[in-house]
Amino acid sequence: MKQTTLADIRLIDVPEVHDKRGSLVVIENDTFAFNIERVYYLYDVPTGSKRGGHAHRQLYQLLIPLSGSFDVYLSDGISERTFFLNKPNKALLIVPGIWREISNFSSGSVCLVIASSKYDENDYIRDYDLFLKSKI
Template sequence: MSLARCRIIELPKIADPRGNLTFIEGQRHVPFEIRRVFYLYDVPGGAERGGHAHRELEQLIIAMSGSFDVILDDGRENKRFHLNRSYYGLYLCPMIWGELDNFSSGSVCLVLASNYYDPDDYYRDYQEYLAALGREK
């Protein structure tokens, strides 16, 4: 896999003076069926989350409130995305190493996932991940 497949997806935004509305439909706005939803919140200042890759899982990462950075790595290059709008999601394809940092106070990170939780889907060791890609450093 390559970072070229990972991209920002603009979600529908219905503007209204009473408050905006955004909706997300699986296989329409995101390229997968949504099987799991989870969110990160109350992340302490200076903390990092993630630090792993998935063998098969696809994700859409959204800053529902506040902001944070997502650093993606495909074993050749890495790229940082700053998320701070609830109508933008970062599509993360399988076999991409991801880390989250730079959380603002009160931020909430929503993740839509293509599958149920499976501990065997994770690469938690970066060297093992690189070996699986054939890109050992």
């Protein structure tokens, strides 16, 4: 697993176009630092529920709040930080080797996730203690 820290996390402005008809956000493969291999979204998350609760060994992800808001708790095993996401033109870049938990979903929120590779269960670390050991 890559030795990354919270200093590697970025809040990125997503390219957008504005005119009298509204706003348009454009995401293409050259928009971010990785090729897009998978896109999915979270919605109708029940009040009080959390998503995530894992880290990835190789996967890069961008989280974008298409609607509503949510918190993203991140830990590199030493430091921790929580991001409040509520703007559809802001993307949170999460690099490999960072623990993440998503919570406090507002009513009607939609979290778009753009990933650097297809689903691979072997890329997940789902136990926080194992995550901490992998950082040594």
